[in-house]
Amino acid sequence: TAESPLPSGAALEGEAGAFCVTVCDAATYVRTLRGASVAAVFLDAFDGEGETPAHLLAPVFLRECREALAPGGVLVCNLFNGAGDSKARANVEAVARKLREDVGPVYSLQVAGQEE
Numbered sequence: 001t002a003e004s005p006l007p008s009g010a011a012l013e014g015e016a017g018a019f020c021v022t023v024c025d026a027a028t029y030v031r032t033l034r035g036a037s038v039a040a041v042f043l044d045a046f047d048g049e050g051e052t053p054a055h056l057l058a059p060v061f062l063r064e065c066r067e068a069l070a071p072g073g074v075l076v077c078n079l080f081n082g083a084g085d086s087k088a089r090a091n092v093e094a095v096a097r098k099l100r101e102d103v104g105p106v107y108s109l110q111v112a113g114q115e116e
Helices: 026-033 059-068 087-102
Strands: 010-014 017-021 038-044 069-078
Touching: 026 038, 026 059, 038 059, 059 069, 059 087, 069 087
Parallel strands: 038 069
Antiparallel strands: 010 017
């Protein structure tokens, strides 16, 4: 296994308040957050082909993410955008459509140097 600078279960305190990092299957864990009023859910879930696992795109999972968020809370997704008309770009556009339908507005930020 790879070492992580923030191990699962790490709790940190900073200027913005406390937060906890949990590394696990998101579909299983998010069910424990329902009604928890969390400020943010971070989803870092894509494979080497830039595809997001299907169970993390299912309407039930996205609804559970939305239900876990406090008013004004955000679902932050790290997705591989791909280039031009690549399969990866098509995949991220499909994810964005699902997020708009099931969670709310979608904003995309490009990482400089990661265009392709």
